[in-house]
Amino acid sequence: xxxxxxxxxxxxxxxxxxxxxxxxxxxxxxxxxxxxxxxxxxxxxxxxxxxxxxxxxxxxxxxxxxxxxxxxxxxxxxxxxxxxxxxxxxxxxxx
Amino acid sequence: xxxxxxxxxxxxxxxxxxxxxxxxxxxxxxxxxxxxxxxxxxxxxxxxxxxxxxxxxxxxxxxxxxxxxxxxxxxxxxxxxxxxxxxxxxxxxxxxxxxxxxxxxxxxxxxxxxxxxxxxxxxxxxxxxxxxxxxxxxxxxxxxxxxxxxxxxxxxxxxxxxxxxxxxxxxxxxxxxxxxxxxxxxxxxxxxxxxxxxxxxxxxxxxxxxxxxxxxxxxxxxxxxxxxxxxxxxxxxxxxxxxxxxxxxxxxxxxxxxxxxxxxxxxxxxxxxxxxxxxxxxxxxxxxxxxxxxxxxxxxxxxxxxxxxxxxxxxxxxxxxxxxxxxxxxxxxxxxxxxxxxxxxxxxxxxxxxxxxxxxxxxxxxxxxxxxxxxxxxxxxxxxxxxxxxxxxxx
Ligand code: SF4
Ligand code: SF4
Numbered sequence: 001x002x003x004x005x006x007x008x009x010x011x012x013x014x015x016x017x018x019x020x021x022x023x024x025x026x027x028x029x030x031x032x033x034x035x036x037x038x039x040x041x042x043x044x045x046x047x048x049x050x051x052x053x054x055x056x057x058x059x060x061x062x063x064x065x066x067x068x069x070x071x072x073x074x075x076x077x078x079x080x081x082x083x084x085x086x087x088x089x090x091x092x093x094x095x
Numbered sequence: 096x097x098x099x100x101x102x103x104x105x106x107x108x109x110x111x112x113x114x115x116x117x118x119x120x121x122x123x124x125x126x127x128x129x130x131x132x133x134x135x136x137x138x139x140x141x142x143x144x145x146x147x148x149x150x151x152x153x154x155x156x157x158x159x160x161x162x163x164x165x166x167x168x169x170x171x172x173x174x175x176x177x178x179x180x181x182x183x184x185x186x187x188x189x190x191x192x193x194x195x196x197x198x199x200x201x202x203x204x205x206x207x208x209x210x211x212x213x214x215x216x217x218x219x220x221x222x223x224x225x226x227x228x229x230x231x232x233x234x235x236x237x238x239x240x241x242x243x244x245x246x247x248x249x250x251x252x253x254x255x256x257x258x259x260x261x262x263x264x265x266x267x268x269x270x271x272x273x274x275x276x277x278x279x280x281x282x283x284x285x286x287x288x289x290x291x292x293x294x295x296x297x298x299x300x301x302x303x304x305x306x307x308x309x310x311x312x313x314x315x316x317x318x319x320x321x322x323x324x325x326x327x328x329x330x331x332x333x334x335x336x337x338x339x340x341x342x343x344x345x346x347x348x349x350x351x352x353x354x355x356x357x358x359x360x361x362x363x364x365x366x367x368x369x370x371x372x373x374x375x376x377x378x379x380x381x382x383x384x385x386x387x388x389x390x391x392x393x394x395x396x397x398x399x400x401x402x403x404x405x406x407x408x409x410x411x412x413x414x415x416x417x418x419x420x421x422x423x424x425x426x427x428x429x430x431x432x433x434x435x436x437x438x439x440x441x442x443x444x445x446x447x448x449x450x451x452x453x454x455x456x457x458x459x460x461x462x463x464x465x466x467x468x469x470x471x472x473x474x475x476x477x478x479x480x481x482x483x484x485x486x487x488x489x490x
């Protein structure tokens with residue numbers, strides 16, 4: 001994204017329009033990434049419910065994967081995935 | 096109204112502030128009382144109670160909350176005012192930067208008072224000098240009449256450039272002294288200030304905006320540059336609005352500076368606010384004795400009138416700058432430093448010295464004014480003077 005000059009910005013330090021949070025990629029400082037094992041996943045949606053960045057993708061009642069543009073790697077999803085299932089593992093990001 | 100015909104009222108400085116606020120009829124006033132500014136909002140709250148204004152009056156639990164409430168209301172598009180002094184202004188410090196950074200044209204009436212410690216309720220400029228870098232337009236008025244007109248103009252100026260403005264008068268010396276104020280009829284004030292046109296409409300649900308989001312290394316600097324552009328632009332806007340005001344009403348309010356008997360002056364004194372009145376009297380006496388001395392009163396210090404300072408003071412042999420505040424930098428008072436900076440690249444740079452006086456409301460009297468003029472005269476005649484001196488303190 002090309003950054004705007006001060007002359008191009010709206011005054012008052014506002015962000016016009018909504019929604020615009022998708023444009024702010026919060027995933028670029030992640031140190032670990034959640035990886036879902038779909039052989040184990042029961043699609044209970046607990047990870048989807050708890051993810052603070054709405055980064056667990058779902059479609060028609062099925063978990064589809066992780067939005068790595070916005071997932072910040074907090075590990076909450078892996079933590080809340082039921083112990084008997086443990087479908088999510090946190091893997092180190094390559095630097 | 097016929098130009099130059101005013102409704103004469105006997106008002107104290109605080110009453111003049113409150114009366115101007117009544118005529119402005121702001122949408123929201125949020126305030127907390129503090130001496131010597133208490134009366135401003137106390138009188139204003141009576142107008143609210145009597146139904147003489149349409150204002151939503153928010154009595155809060157601190158000045159921090161007062162200015163915070165003002166910020167919220169101003170973001171919502173309201174015309175917002177408040178008033179304070181001293182510790183109250185200091186408590187608002189954090190929010191002052193937010194009001195300016197969000198480009199909110201809040202207008203604040205300040206009765207200047209010193210800061211603790213030691214605790215003291217009387218007038219000097221320590222409070223507002225501490226807000227020099229907060230991004231507010233700063234207007235120092237000489238008397239109640241000027242304060243009245245300045246508050247009205249400040250609304251128009253602030254809302255044109257979308258920056259907050261504070262209008263000062265000297266605590267007690269002006270805030271509690273009664274004088275004749277040339278007021279305008281309500282409808283003239285209303286017509287002059289018009290309606291506020293906010294940068295955005297928070298209630299336009301079709302076009303939502305986010306106010307006050309996190310702004311990091313990639314954009315913060317651009318927003319600050321833009322805020323600075325508003326302050327650069329304020330220079331022009333202040334000149335235009337002051338001229339229009341004077342032309343419309345027949346007033347004679349100077350914009351940035353007021354030169355007094357400077358034309359052929361060989362030496363001059365620079366002062367703010369009510370001390371300028373004392374100095375004018377003494378300068379008149381010195382002029383009668385044939386002394387070529389004059390005064391430059393700084394009225395608006397943010398944006399700083401460096402062009403005017405250069406225009407009026409370059410070529411004068413010696414200049415003394417009065418400060419009713421300390422910077423504790425050992426470099427002299429705030430105005431001494433800024434006037435010096437403005438004159439650094441003047442073609443004919445005067446010799447300059449500074450005077451810190453009147454701290455904690457210590458009277459600035461004829462004797463002190465005479466001492467100041469004598470010292471500047473000495474400087475003109477080649478005597479070495481310190482960087483700055485303390486006037487009126489017991490040695
Ligand atoms: S690691 Fe955190 S941010 Fe990423 S998907 Fe899991 S819960 Fe969401
Ligand atoms: S919590 Fe575990 S089992 Fe449940 S949907 Fe998420 S990954 Fe699948």
